[in-house]
Amino acid sequence: MNTNIEGKVVVITGASSGLGEATARHLSAGGATVVLGARRVDRLKGLADELTAKGGKAMPVACDVSDREQVKALVDAAVQKFGRVDVILNNAGVMPLAPLERLKVDEWDQMIDVNFKGVLYGIAAALPHMREQKGGHIINVSSVYGHTVGPAAAVYCATKFAVRALSEGLRQEVKPYNIRTTVISPGAVATELLEHISEKDIAQGTQEIVDEIAIPADSFARMVAFAISQPEDVDVNEILFRPTRQP
Ligand code: NDP
Numbered sequence: 001m002n003t004n005i006e007g008k009v010v011v012i013t014g015a016s017s018g019l020g021e022a023t024a025r026h027l028s029a030g031g032a033t034v035v036l037g038a039r040r041v042d043r044l045k046g047l048a049d050e051l052t053a054k055g056g057k058a059m060p061v062a063c064d065v066s067d068r069e070q071v072k073a074l075v076d077a078a079v080q081k082f083g084r085v086d087v088i089l090n091n092a093g094v095m096p097l098a099p100l101e102r103l104k105v106d107e108w109d110q111m112i113d114v115n116f117k118g119v120l121y122g123i124a125a126a127l128p129h130m131r132e133q134k135g136g137h138i139i140n141v142s143s144v145y146g147h148t149v150g151p152a153a154a155v156y157c158a159t160k161f162a163v164r165a166l167s168e169g170l171r172q173e174v175k176p177y178n179i180r181t182t183v184i185s186p187g188a189v190a191t192e193l194l195e196h197i198s199e200k201d202i203a204q205g206t207q208e209i210v211d212e213i214a215i216p217a218d219s220f221a222r223m224v225a226f227a228i229s230q231p232e233d234v235d236v237n238e239i240l241f242r243p244t245r246q247p
Pocket of ligand 1: 016017063091092093094114115141143185187188192193
C-alpha cells in the first residue's frame with residue numbers, strides 16, 4: 001500500500017528525544033528519509049545509527065532552533081544531501097512552567113525563542129525550497145495549551161497560541177504553492193518535557209498529574225504519519241488529541 005510517506009525527505013527539529021525521536025522512528029519505518037535536528041548531537045547520532053542499521057536513511061545535524069542560520073543550515077543540508085525537503089516538522093520546544101510573579105524572564109525569552117521563533121525560522125528555511133519544488137508540507141507543533149491556558153503556563157500557552165495563529169496564516173498564504181500545512185496540538189504525552197521546569201513545586205505538581213494520564217510518544221508520531229500519508233490534494237490542517245483520561 002502506498003502511504004505517501006515512503007521516499008519523502010522529512011526534516012524534524014527536536015529529534016533527540018520525546019515526540020521528535022518517536023516520529024523519526026515511525027516515519028523511518030514507513031520508508032521516509034529523516035533529517036534529525038537538535039542540540040544533543042550524540043543522541044541524534046545514536047538514533048541515526050539505529051535507523052540506518054534497520055535499513056533506513058537518516059542524517060543527524062546539530063541545530064539550535066533559536067539561531068536562524070542553524071535552522072537554515074539544517075534544511076539546506078537536507079536538500080544538499082537528499083535533493084529536496086518534502087516535510088518539515090517544527091517540533092523543538094521547551095516548557096519551563098512558572099507563575100508570572102516569579103519573574104523567570106530568561107525562561108520567558110527561551111520559550112519565545114524556541115517555541116515560537118524556532119517555528120518561524122523553520123518556515124523561513126523550508127519555504128523557499130518548497131516554493132521552488134512546487135510542493136511540500138509544513139507541520140508545526142502546538143499543544144492543548146494552545147487552546148486553553150493552564151496554571152503557571154501563561155508564557156508557554158502564549159507561544160503555543162501563537163503557533164496556531166501562525167499556522168493558520170501560513171495555510172492561507174501558501175495555497176498557491178501547493179504546500180500543505182498542519183498544526184498538531186497534543187495533550188499529555190510521556191517525554192522529557194517536564195525535566196527542565198526549574199521551579200521545584202511546579203515540577204513536582206505537574207509531574208504527578210502527567211504521570212497519571214500521559215500516553216506514549218508514538219501516539220503523536222501516528223498523528224504526523226496520518227497527516228503526511230493523505231493524498232497530496234488532501235490537507236489535514238489541524239489535529240487536537242489528548243489522553244482519553246485527560247480532562
Ligand atoms: P522533550 O523535552 O522530550 O523534547 C524536546 C526536544 O526539543 C528535544 O529534542 C530538544 O533537543 C529540543 N530542543 C529544545 N530546545 C532546543 C533548541 N534550542 N534547539 C533545538 N532543539 C531544541 O519534549 P517533547 O518531545 O514533549 O516536546 C516536543 C514538542 O511537543 C514541544 O514543542 C512541546 O512543547 C510539544 N508538546 C509536548 C507535549 C507533551 O505532553 N510532551 C504536549 C503538547 C505539546 P536538544 O535538547 O537536544 O536540543
